[in-house]
Amino acid sequence: MHPKILFAVLLLVAVPAIAAGPLQSAAPGKSGCEQTADLSGLNEFTCALKPSRKAVLYRFRATFSGVHDDTRVMMEQTLNGRLLTCAEGSKTDFTGEEVGTSSVDCRFVVPGDMKTQSVLKVRMRWGHGDLVGIELIRG
Numbered sequence: 001m002h003p004k005i006l007f008a009v010l011l012l013v014a015v016p017a018i019a020a021g022p023l024q025s026a027a028p029g030k031s032g033c034e035q036t037a038d039l040s041g042l043n044e045f046t047c048a049l050k051p052s053r054k055a056v057l058y059r060f061r062a063t064f065s066g067v068h069d070d071t072r073v074m075m076e077q078t079l080n081g082r083l084l085t086c087a088e089g090s091k092t093d094f095t096g097e098e099v100g101t102s103s104v105d106c107r108f109v110v111p112g113d114m115k116t117q118s119v120l121k122v123r124m125r126w127g128h129g130d131l132v133g134i135e136l137i138r139g
Helices: 003-020
Strands: 033-039 042-049 056-067 072-079 093-095 100-110 118-127 130-138
Touching: 033 118, 033 130, 042 056, 042 130, 056 072, 056 118, 072 100, 093 100, 100 118, 118 130
Parallel strands: none
Antiparallel strands: 033 042, 042 118, 056 100, 056 130, 072 093, 072 118
16 A cells, blocks of 8 residues: 555544544443543543443443553442442453453442432553543443
8 A cells, every 4th residue: 555545544543533532432422431530540430320120230341452561450449439349250450461452341230229320430540551442331
């Protein structure tokens, strides 16, 4: 491919991604989460969870690129101000085990008969990797 054409294609792909910023969810506008703090390496995301008559399974996921042998990611989560323990199979941290793109996630259940909106807060620290996006998946 001619270098000028390759450059034009890269611009078409890269510029919208850069303009969108690093915190776009995989389904823009549908995650219900927003970044509420960025304090010297500690980032906090707050997600509003709709009330439900039945218990609802959720999965919060943060995806990173540029992951390599000294990348470190840790997350801690609360639900309605109380420490939230993630379900078995969740991955809430990693240290250099992977290369390229990787993610952390927390699967959890919000009990049914919640009359008011629940609030999930996720605090994350990471180094030597770039946050690509977050998403909150219901179901």
